[in-house]
Amino acid sequence: MCEEQYANDRKMIEHYFSMDRYEDARPIIENLLLSDPQDPETLYLMGVVYLSREQYTEARELVQEALRNGYNPEYAFFFIGLTYQEQKMYAEAEDAYLRSLEINPNQANVNAAYGYLMLLTGHDEKAIKLLDEAIRIDPDDSAVNDYVYRFYLAKNDGSNQAQYLQRTMEIARNEQEKLINIAVYHLVKEDTKTAEEYLRQLYLLDPTNKHVLEVLEEINRTNHMLFLPNRLIDKIGGPAVFYIGFIILVLVLTWADINSIAIVILALYLITAGYTWLAPLLYRLFVKGKI
């Protein structure tokens, strides 16, 4: 394939990824693989598509192959760590993050993801240290800030929640991201009415999003139902468990500056991330709450 065509295809893929339309990019990536099945960049892009389908094992295998063919190991190990984390294989996830950080400890996103992993596994202090480090490395990274924000949500730390919400508002890349964070803030504050308004706006931006719709409909149905007191949430398994699965995918944003593939992932992560946590949130708050 001639180089011009390759560059054009890459541009189209990047464009589809920037709109979170991974399936639209897939045929182009398939074609690229057809003419060069070993190309590490292309294998990696295919990995992202599988990640967006939540097929973590396949996604990982593709990136492992990309790695063998010379793909940047910092990113590859980070990606691999994320797939393990999504599958709740925490030891393997930690291992992958450590390998990435070994090569380059100055990665805000990897530190933040690792910090979040520590939160999930109950190592709060280590989690804080890693998240602080992530913020130190790149205070303006919106994904890193999202992680920290959600950490304080999970910890039910009101003043830090407000502070990091403010921060995420300042550096969000678009309206959608802002709306996600502010809606969650009010949900957690048990201010359903305000939350509903933000969720409504969020839904209008993406009416195909089933998670947001579910929450909206649930709110409508239960209308003003008081949210569970924290006591009850603790019973369910503590704030950390409560938020399991809720961001996980958020990071990778900083790559945008490093290379263009980045845009790719970051898009995927921020959005799916924002949405995946809504489902468990709903489940915990409404379904279990009624039992």
Place this chain on the structure above:
Amino acid sequence: MDRIELLQSMVEKDKSNIQAWYMLGEELLQQENLREALYAFSMALAENDYTMEQNVIAYLSKVFSSLEGQSRNTDEENAYNLASVRHVEDDDQPNPDEVEKTVELTVIHGKKTDNISSLKQYQPKTVTFQDVGGLDSLKKTINMKIIKPFMDPGLFTKFRKKTGGGILLFGPPGCGKTFIAKATAGEIGANFFPVHISDILDPFFGQSERNLHDVFKTARANRPSVLFFDEVDTLGYSRSKANSDIMRPLIDSMLTEMESIDTGTDNLLIIGATNMPWDVDSAFKRPGRFDKLVFVPPPDMEARQTIFQLKLKEKPLSSDISLEILATKTEYYSGADIENVIELATENVLTEIMETNQERLIGMEDLLYAIEETIPSTLEWLQTIKNYIKYSNQTGLYKEVAKYINKVLL
């Protein structure tokens, strides 16, 4: 696995992968397997994809002209392959022979940097409203909102009604938006220029904007014309959702180009289409831009009959086929869904023939069975827009859809 096998497995898995069919055609032709190559190319054309049609024509005329060239022992252009033909950039003095023709064919889609060309040599088959079954109220709307102002701008000037601005066709996938845009061009006797984001987007800084500009220039040079932006949401993706600003300059260029058009004097009409109108940036929907939203609903009874008739034309059918019954049983089915039904029925009959070694025709039973085995793909879209209307507290832009939904779904 070699390339041909790989491609064959791809098209087996997905018969509508026209890219794969196309590449398979190329491979087979290189192996001089003309028969199968032509079959692959014709499969590549099955989706009525304009770009693909151009590619196939360009490639075949290239190959055949080079065969001819060998015997005549002529110029070096014969060495072009498809890729280089599509991207010829500074072909200063095109030869007045076949080579020129193939270069011209690619004028819109080839990301060429040189400017205007005449499309006279390649006119896609014209379709008109006669070819579009049913959908009478849609045709009427298009007549009022699009065709009349275009054909008789004087009347509108007299009443000081502005005639600028483009039309945005929206609706569930596979329901004929592209088809209707083409038919609209046919109705007003205009040249039809379909444009997709992949024809515009270029990795080099500023080149996408230049490509877009050239598209408009070409359409102007071939007036009257209809410039059709398919999947316009990928060109004017909502800023509230975009993950980066890289598309900004292109969006701005598009808005500027659109505003510079005076339909009355320019004889140039802009039509966009999208399945996801909520993803189109609101700046695109302001006056002077895509300010007329037209809902293209799933085909009605009559439309479904026409589609069945059209798509069954080439099949070996038994005499018990009733288009009317088929249409009745396929409410909410899109054009693409109907095609799918026919494919499924055909497949089942073929399998049976191979198993029993007894040849037979496709009958009504087979089609009805296939209908039962499938569900219409438009329902999800309709449900989505229904929720959208519910939560937006106002029907506003989607009044027509609200009417449709209330009428058919309740």
